[in-house]
Each structure stands twice: as C-alpha cells, then as structure tokens.
Amino acid sequence: xxxxxxxxxxxxxxxxxxxxxxxxxTWSHSxxxxxRQDLGHGLRLIxxxxxxxxxxxxxxxxxxxxxxxxxxxxPLTLESATRSQTSVYFCAxxxxxxxxxxxxxxxxxxxx
Amino acid sequence: GENVEQHPSxxxxxxxxxxVIKCTxxxxxxxxxxxxxxxxxxxxxxxxxxxxxxGEKKDQRIAVTLNKTAKHFSLHITETQPExxxxxxxxxxxxGGADGLTFGKGTHLIIQP
Numbered sequence: 001x002x003x004x005x006x007x008x009x010x011x012x013x014x015x016x017x018x019x020x021x022x023x024x025x026t027w028s029h030s031x032x033x034x035x036r037q038d039l040g041h042g043l044r045l046i047x048x049x050x051x052x053x054x055x056x057x058x059x060x061x062x063x064x065x066x067x068x069x070x071x072x073x074x075p076l077t078l079e080s081a082t083r084s085q086t087s088v089y090f091c092a093x094x095x096x097x098x099x100x101x102x103x104x105x106x107x108x109x110x111x112x
Numbered sequence: 113g114e115n116v117e118q119h120p121s122x123x124x125x126x127x128x129x130x131x132v133i134k135c136t137x138x139x140x141x142x143x144x145x146x147x148x149x150x151x152x153x154x155x156x157x158x159x160x161x162x163x164x165x166x167g168e169k170k171d172q173r174i175a176v177t178l179n180k181t182a183k184h185f186s187l188h189i190t191e192t193q194p195e196x197x198x199x200x201x202x203x204x205x206x207x208g209g210a211d212g213l214t215f216g217k218g219t220h221l222i223i224q225p
Contacts, residue, residue, distance in 0.1 A: 041217060042118075043213075099208050100161065101213065103156050104155065105155055
C-alpha cells in the first residue's frame with residue numbers, strides 16, 4: 001500500500017553503529033507499530049504508539065528507541081547495533097476504532 | 113503477556129482440498145484475532161479477522177472460528193488454489209489491536225498441483 005512507506009529498504013551496518021529506520025504513513029492513522037521478523041519467531045512487537053508523543057514498549061524493546069513527534073512518522077533507532085538485531089523490520093499503522101493493521105514493505109537490516 | 117501457539121508449521125494439501133490452521137492463545141482478555149497472509153519477500157496482509165463476541169466469520173473461501181472457552185481459533189480455506197500458497201500468521205490482541213499484536217510463528221501452506 002502506497003500509504004505507508006519505509007526507508008531504507010535494505011541496510012548493512014556494523015556492530016556498534018547507530019542506525020535509524022524510517023516509517024511514514026499518509027492516512028493520519030493514530031496508531032503505529034514496529035515489528036521485527038525472524039525465522040522461527042514470526043513477528044514480534046518492538047514498540048507502538050497511540051498518538052504523537054505517546055509510545056509504549058512491546059515484547060522486545062531492548063536496544064531500540066522510538067519517537068513520534070508527528071502523527072505521520074515513527075522512526076526506530078538502534079543506538080548501538082548488535083548482530084542479534086539482524087532482521088526484517090516492519091512498520092504498521094491503524095486508525096482509531098479500526099483494528100486492521102496495514103504493514104509497510106519492510107526494511108532488511110544486516111548487522112556485520 | 114500473551115502467548116500464541118500455531119500449528120502446523122508446514123501444511124501441504126492438494127489443489128482443491130481444504131486447509132485448516134489452528135492457533136491457541138493464553139490470555140482470556142484477548143479480544144481481537146486477525147489472520148495475515150505473507151508471500152515470499154512481501155509484507156503481511158490481513159485476510160480475515162474476528163472479534164471475541166463472534167464465534168465464526170466467513171469471507172468467500174476463507175472462514176475463521178473462535179472458541180473462547182478453549183482459547184483457540186482456526187483458519188479454514190476451502191477449494192484451495194495455487195495462489196493460496198504462502199505463510200499464514202495468526203495473531204491475538206487484548207486491546208482490539210491498539211496495543212499491538214502477538215503473532216504465532218506461522219504456517220507455510222503449500223498447494224500441490
């Protein structure tokens with residue numbers, strides 16, 4: 001869906017580097033989410049946000065930081081990347097009262 | 113927190129036959145149960161969902177059933193077609209989806225011609 005985009009789509013970084021994954025949606029959805037997908041684990045929730053300036057931890061938040069200064073953007077930062085953070089990261093959004101989550105195309109991150 | 117178990121991890125069926133994927137959840141407070149389909153290299157896409165106040169929902173060849181007492185829900189696909197081949201994920205949420213989803217580990221559905 002063109003309404004939710006992620007950048008970059010592919011990223012290779014080194015251990016210890018800071019990296020930020022971007023997520024942008026054009027629907028003015030209130031809720032936004034970050035998941036990581038790993039073989040054998042399915043998708044796991046990292047952080048979510050109910051509105052601008054409101055964020056909450058999900059199942060696997062350690063090593064990640066989020067912010068949401070604008071409704072349409074929800075960046076995810078790895079402050080000091082580790083090899084265990086090699087994964088595919090999906091951003092998703094949903095509107096108030098509408099529970100379907102729309103996923104972005106994903107970012108494949110490799111930490112060497 | 114919530115825990116979702118999904119079975120089987122791989123399911124192979126003949127084209128035209130039915131496929132059933134089962135999930136169990138741990139927290140009786142969960143009230144929203146979506147199913148997502150993910151094709152190789154693509155994003156997950158919602159195919160059907162069910163709320164806790166409904167026992168069954170159907171959309172053409174796809175149906176979902178929910179048993180709150182037993183805390184399990186199932187996806188049924190009838191008259192399977194080659195384009196049904198994908199990985200299917202069940203999920204559960206206590207906040208109607210607003211607090212994020214807890215996913216099962218996925219079922220790789222293979223449709224044999």
